[in-house]
Amino acid sequence: MALNPVLGKLVSKRVVLASASPRRQEILTNVGLRFEVVPSWFKETLEKSSFAAPYEYAVETAKQKALEVANRMHVKHLRTPDIVIGADTIVSVDEQILEKPVDKQDAYRMLSRLSGKEHSVFTGVAIIHCSSKGNQLETEITDFYEETKVKFSDLSEELLWEYIHSGEPMDKAGGYGIQALGGMLVEYVHGDFLNVVGFPLNHFCKKLAELYYPPPKHTVQHIKHDSIPSVDTFENLSDGESESSNFIEHKGANNLDSSSMCPSRPVYNCENSSSVRTGFMVPLENQNGASESAAKLPSKILDLMDGFKASKALFVASKLKMFDYLKNKGPLKAVDVANEVGTSVCGTERLLDACVALGLLEKTSQGYSNTDSANTYLTSDGEYSLHGYIIHSNDHLWPLFTNLESAVREGSRQNHRAFGRKAEDLFKDYYHSQEVKQRFMAAMHSIAHLTARDVATAFDLSQFKSTCDLGGCTGALAHELIQIYPNMKVTVFDLPEVIANISYFQPSEQCAAPVTFVSGDFFKDNLPEADLYILSRVLHDWPDEKIHVLLSKISAVCKPGCGILLAEMVLDDEKKNRSTALLQSLNMLVQTEGKERSGSEYQGLLEQHGFANVKIRLTGNLLDVVLCVKT
Numbered sequence: 334m335a336l337n338p339v340l341g342k343l344v345s346k347r348v349v350l351a352s353a354s355p356r357r358q359e360i361l362t363n364v365g366l367r368f369e370v371v372p373s374w375f376k377e378t379l380e381k382s383s384f385a386a387p388y389e390y391a392v393e394t395a396k397q398k399a400l401e402v403a404n405r406m407h408v409k410h411l412r413t414p415d416i417v418i419g420a421d422t423i424v425s426v427d428e429q430i431l432e433k434p435v436d437k438q439d440a441y442r443m444l445s446r447l448s449g450k451e452h453s454v455f456t457g458v459a460i461i462h463c464s465s466k467g468n469q470l471e472t473e474i475t476d477f478y479e480e481t482k483v484k485f486s487d488l489s490e491e492l493l494w495e496y497i498h499s500g501e502p503m504d505k506a507g508g509y510g511i512q513a514l515g516g517m518l519v520e521y522v523h524g525d526f527l528n529v530v531g532f533p534l535n536h537f538c539k540k541l542a543e544l545y546y547p548p549p550k551h552t553v554q555h556i557k558h559d560s561i562p563s564v565d566t567f568e569n570l571s572d573g574e575s576e577s578s579n580f581i582e583h584k585g586a587n588n589l590d591s592s593s594m595c596p597s598r599p600v601y602n603c604e605n606s607s608s609v610r611t612g613f614m615v616p617l618e619n620q621n622g623a624s625e626s627a628a629k630l631p632s633k634i635l636d637l638m639d640g641f642k643a644s645k646a647l648f649v650a651s652k653l654k655m656f657d658y659l660k661n662k663g664p665l666k667a668v669d670v671a672n673e674v675g676t677s678v679c680g681t682e683r684l685l686d687a688c689v690a691l692g693l694l695e696k697t698s699q700g701y702s703n704t705d706s707a708n709t710y711l712t713s714d715g716e717y718s719l720h721g722y723i724i725h726s727n728d729h730l731w732p733l734f735t736n737l738e739s740a741v742r743e744g745s746r747q748n749h750r751a752f753g754r755k756a757e758d759l760f761k762d763y764y765h766s767q768e769v770k771q772r773f774m775a776a777m778h779s780i781a782h783l784t785a786r787d788v789a790t791a792f793d794l795s796q797f798k799s800t801c802d803l804g805g806c807t808g809a810l811a812h813e814l815i816q817i818y819p820n821m822k823v824t825v826f827d828l829p830e831v832i833a834n835i836s837y838f839q840p841s842e843q844c845a846a847p848v849t850f851v852s853g854d855f856f857k858d859n860l861p862e863a864d865l866y867i868l869s870r871v872l873h874d875w876p877d878e879k880i881h882v883l884l885s886k887i888s889a890v891c892k893p894g895c896g897i898l899l900a901e902m903v904l905d906d907e908k909k910n911r912s913t914a915l916l917q918s919l920n921m922l923v924q925t926e927g928k929e930r931s932g933s934e935y936q937g938l939l940e941q942h943g944f945a946n947v948k949i950r951l952t953g954n955l956l957d958v959v960l961c962v963k964t
């Protein structure tokens with residue numbers, strides 16, 4: 334069940350968050366909202382003195398950020414989103430508006446101004462509903478702001494500078510992060526804490542409630558206008574949409590994770606449960622009415638213990654192409670699926686039921702059918718098929734992970750144990766048989782196609798006229814780049830064994846400006862000329878020594894102003910928060926000499942080869958993006 338019905342209203346919509354702020358992404362992800370991140374390119378340069386009040390500036394900036402993304406996505410012939418959300422957080426003190434500090438001195442000016450005083454934090458939010466009429470983008474804009482008052486203690490010079498040198502102030506409005514070290518500077522907070530962090534979640538949900546549940550005229554007096562409808566109220570108001578299957582359930586243990594962002598208050602408390610139930614309370618009763626002790630089970634640990642069973646169920650259903658059969662012929666009974674696939678009826682029925690419980694399939698009296706997600710991601714011909722990667726995970730990664738214990742003991746890859754062959758060279762290993770090569774290319778293509786838009790739009794790359802995607806495999810990212818930057822000349826450089834096998838993966842319609850494929854080994858051969866070199870999921874395959882070889886080759890052919898764009902899962906500097914990326918680093922341990930790295934580690938590597946102005950965008954999706962330029 335969707336605990337928060339108003340957010341559930343967004344489940345079937347294509348929602349875009351027009352913000353690069355990792356905090357906004359986290360706040361919305363934590364409540365189960367599914368969205369894409371397309372950071373806005375709108376420059377925050379509106380004339381502050383032309384606004385009568387500081388919040389008007391924040392609201393207008395939020396609106397312009399969201400409109401820029403809505404227009405860009407529409408103009409670039411990407412699918413127009415249904416909803417674009419923009420936000421802008423500012424601090425107001427002594428009639429001055431403070432944004433993010435530009436350098437340490439600026440952070441010092443801001444923080445010393447806030448010392449010992451109360452100030453206001455305003456976040457302006459714009460929710461833009463988009464539609465396409467003919468070729469025109471039509472928008473309906475809803476905006477609002479939230480104010481929170483924060484008081485700082487008196488800050489000594491020493492404390493101030495220690496805080497500034499921590500690096501925390503630099504990407505934060507007013508020069509502090511209340512959710513982390515900055516929390517130590519704060520005497521009190523009056524109002525919504527998450528508003529200070531960057532997104533007023535409660536007000537946002539109320540706004541959605543106003544938009545999606547306008548009070549029926551005859552019952553106006555019964556409805557609390559400032560409430561997010563409770564689950565019960567929601568069921569009365571339901572228009573029949575099923576939110577449950579697509580919504581991420583938030584269980585008790587997850588709430589512990591989320592609260593780490595807000596150490597100074599229990600964000601997800603249940604005190605007011607009688608009237609207004611906010612998004613992700615832990616239900617105290619299960620469906621059978623059993624209470625308390627069931628809720629106290631260590632659900633996160635139990636889920637982790639079961640994780641491998643769920644993965645394997647998905648792998649086997651994919652390998653047996655059950656999602657393909659169900660797409661073409663569903664709904665089907667278990668016996669029909671078993672007959673199609675050639676499996677036992679009893680085993681098939683259990684597997685299908687497990688897939689239903691995992692939210693991959695639906696089950697009705699007519700039989701089993703795919704969910705929308707299964708059609709899109711799990712069928713072998715789905716728009717964003719992950720089938721190739723799933724098969725690679727089953728056939729290649731699973732045996733390697735079975736030897737994780739040895740990998741941890743020995744600190745090295747385990748190909749010899751998993752496949753009885755010593756790994757000579759990472760890629761030669763994949764390319765020793767046509768079957769393994771195609772499976773690996775299909776896997777790489779799945780991920781590249783799925784993440785291409787995030788990577789291509791994380792930064793405005795229009796200043797680069799030519800791009801070379803080193804190790805760009807089937808060209809999935811290259812094709813996306815040409816869609817977004819039609820004047821860009823894009824070359825894919827990869828091993829001859831790869832280039833010889835790309836034809837199967839090319840889009841059916843020929844693009845006006847096709848991608849050029851060049852074969853070679855980027856460690857040994859000359860690199861094609863380009864203004865921008867892309868390394869997507871390349872550096873994580875290699876140890877630092879090899880990376881230095883590659884970066885020095887790129888640096889040697891780069892003129893000043895040319896750039897490198899990395900697409901990787903970027904770890905947080907403390908290496909403790911991003912579990913997907915940290916697990917991926919284990920994945921690199923069992924099969925390569927490489928690893929996942931943090932933003933500062935990438936920055937350090939790039940700066941050693943004359944690249945500066947290193948910018949990192951956490952996309953909130955599979956791959957993050959790092960851009961830097963040659964000085």
Ligand SMILES: O=c1[nH]cc([C@@H]2O[C@H](COP(=O)(O)OP(=O)(O)OP(=O)(O)O)[C@@H](O)[C@H]2O)c(=O)[nH]1
Pocket residue numbers: 351352353354355356357372373377398420421422423433504505506509510511512515529530531532
């Ligand atoms: O206590 C905290 N206060 C503020 C923040 C973060 O500060 C920034 C505010 O900047 P802005 O609203 O301009 O948003 P950006 O990060 O530049 O991203 P956009 O792409 O949306 O412009 C915001 O990230 C807050 O989260 C904080 O973390 N703690």
